[in-house]
Amino acid sequence: MDTLRTDQSSALRLRLRAATERRAARHLSGNSERLPALLVVALFLLFAFVPAHAQTHPTEFQVKAAYVYNFGKFIKWPAEASSVARPFEICVLGKDSFATVLDSTVAGESIDRRSIAVKRISNLQEAAACNILFIGLSEESRLKTILAAMQHVSILTVSDIPHFAERGGVIGFVTQEEKIRFEVNPTAAEQSHLALSSELLKVASRVIAKPTS
Amino acid sequence: MIAQRKQSISTKLTMMNMLVSGAALLLACAGFFAYDQITFRESLVRTLSAQGQIIGSNSASALLFDDPQAALNTLSALKSFPNIVSAGILTATRQTFAQYSRDGQDELLNVPVLRDDQAEAYRFGSTHLILVRKIVLDQKLIGFVYLRADLNHVL
Numbered sequence: 494m495d496t497l498r499t500d501q502s503s504a505l506r507l508r509l510r511a512a513t514e515r516r517a518a519r520h521l522s523g524n525s526e527r528l529p530a531l532l533v534v535a536l537f538l539l540f541a542f543v544p545a546h547a548q549t550h551p552t553e554f555q556v557k558a559a560y561v562y563n564f565g566k567f568i569k570w571p572a573e574a575s576s577v578a579r580p581f582e583i584c585v586l587g588k589d590s591f592a593t594v595l596d597s598t599v600a601g602e603s604i605d606r607r608s609i610a611v612k613r614i615s616n617l618q619e620a621a622a623c624n625i626l627f628i629g630l631s632e633e634s635r636l637k638t639i640l641a642a643m644q645h646v647s648i649l650t651v652s653d654i655p656h657f658a659e660r661g662g663v664i665g666f667v668t669q670e671e672k673i674r675f676e677v678n679p680t681a682a683e684q685s686h687l688a689l690s691s692e693l694l695k696v697a698s699r700v701i702a703k704p705t706s
Numbered sequence: 707m708i709a710q711r712k713q714s715i716s717t718k719l720t721m722m723n724m725l726v727s728g729a730a731l732l733l734a735c736a737g738f739f740a741y742d743q744i745t746f747r748e749s750l751v752r753t754l755s756a757q758g759q760i761i762g763s764n765s766a767s768a769l770l771f772d773d774p775q776a777a778l779n780t781l782s783a784l785k786s787f788p789n790i791v792s793a794g795i796l797t798a799t800r801q802t803f804a805q806y807s808r809d810g811q812d813e814l815l816n817v818p819v820l821r822d823d824q825a826e827a828y829r830f831g832s833t834h835l836i837l838v839r840k841i842v843l844d845q846k847l848i849g850f851v852y853l854r855a856d857l858n859h860v861l
Contacts, residue, residue, distance in 0.1 A: 556772075563770045566844060603844075672772070692767035696776045
């Protein structure tokens with residue numbers, strides 16, 4: 494009885510397989526009719542995109558955006574700031590297009606298993622929920638006020654304002670030999686209760702030493 | 707034949723004993739040799755894999771922040787392992803990022819290609835063992851590390 498049933502089921506399976514194969518074959522032959530058209534489209538796409546790709550060197554903002562995102566991985570965030578439910582916020586203060594570039598860089602990425610949200614802000618009150626604050630060049634005149642406000646909150650300050658790390662920011666971008674590098678100020682990070690990984694210090698172009706008191 | 711027949715039974719027995727124990731010894735030797743070879747290779751792969759892991763996790767930041775000099779510094783720590791002939795770090799697109807060589811000469815190697823589901827792969831040559839390992843950070847492939855070890859060098 495049992496053997497009969499298995500025989501029947503295996504016969505059914507065989508018939509099913511034959512049917513799928515037939516369907517697959519039909520599908521293939523249908524595709525082959527469309528093949529020339531597909532080839533033309535593929536060739537067109539190839540020629541349209543290959544030269545464009547060969548030329549693209551990441552722009553300065555693209556590199557900086559990738560760096561800002563990568564900084565997040567090399568910093569130990571304080572426990573109260575890293576709740577999984579809330580997205581990881583990268584805020585951009587300033588009038589340049591950095592936020593747009595950042596948007597496309599971090600799309601679909603995550604830090605600390607949290608999704609990333611890019612927020613454009615215009616005043617410091619909005620910065621309270623941020624994890625990383627990027628300060629654009631346009632804000633140089635009021636840098637002192639910004640840094641004073643950021644001193645004891647757990648926000649990583651990043652900027653391309655010259656001598657940013659020396660002036661009390663945590664990470665400042667510099668350009669050296671046409672390459673984008675960064676300076677790190679561990680003392681400022683400590684005040685913000687952020688632990689910078691030694692890996693980050695290793696690749697920093699300069700680590701600002703603690704002022705001797 | 708005649709000479710053999712003239713031998714006493716005791717001599718014959720001794721001869722047979724010698725033959726059998728000799729064969730047994732030979733077999734055992736071969737077994738030990740093979741076992742030694744296998745364990746030597748296994749331990750070599752294990753050591754190289756561990757070294758690759760250390761180098762890999764220490765050069766993640768160098769890769770992400772495009773700093774070949776920092777990667778080179780990490781690689782030059784391999785100086786203390788004289789059996790490593792050369793080593794290097796490749797970017798995720800398999801471009802050379804940093805290279806180290808014991809004898810100070812650059813070399814182009816054909817580094818084994820890894821499948822998507824493989825974390826590392828190795829290949830034995832006649833004189834060398836080459837191992838390649840993925841460098842992964844937050845489940846994302848950011849590069850490869852490869853190491854080439856000398857098989858003739860006694861550890």
